[in-house]
Amino acid sequence: MGYVVGEATLETDADGYLLEPNFDDDTVAVIAEAENISLTPTHWLIIQYMRDEYREHGHTPNFRNMLKDLQEFMPEADSKFLYDLFPLGPAKQAAKIAGLPQPYGKGGY
Numbered sequence: 001m002g003y004v005v006g007e008a009t010l011e012t013d014a015d016g017y018l019l020e021p022n023f024d025d026d027t028v029a030v031i032a033e034a035e036n037i038s039l040t041p042t043h044w045l046i047i048q049y050m051r052d053e054y055r056e057h058g059h060t061p062n063f064r065n066m067l068k069d070l071q072e073f074m075p076e077a078d079s080k081f082l083y084d085l086f087p088l089g090p091a092k093q094a095a096k097i098a099g100l101p102q103p104y105g106k107g108g109y
Helices: 025-034 041-057 063-073 079-085 090-097
Strands: 002-005 008-011
Touching (some): 002 025, 025 090, 041 063, 041 079, 041 090, 063 090
Antiparallel strands (some): 002 008
C-alpha cells in the first residue's frame, strides 16, 4: 500500500503509516482524505504540533503527553475534543495524517 502524492508514491507499512516522514502539506491532504477526515484549522494546529514533536524528539508523543501539551495552548483540548477530531485515536491518527511514521505504542516511550 502507499499514497500517491503528485507524481510520487509514498511507501507505507501495513497499517498505512509512512515509512519515512514527509512534511509536505499535500501529503497531509491525501492521507486525511484516505482516513475520511475533513481538515479544519484545528486539525492543522495539531498536525503542526505532531510534526514539531517528531522533529524535536524523533518520535511523536503518547496520548497522555499529547493531551497535556495541547492544553497549554488549546485549553478546550480534552479527550472528547481530540477524539472528535481524530476518532481512531488522536495520538496515532494525528501522526498518520501528519505524514509521520507509526508511533511506538505502549511501552515505547
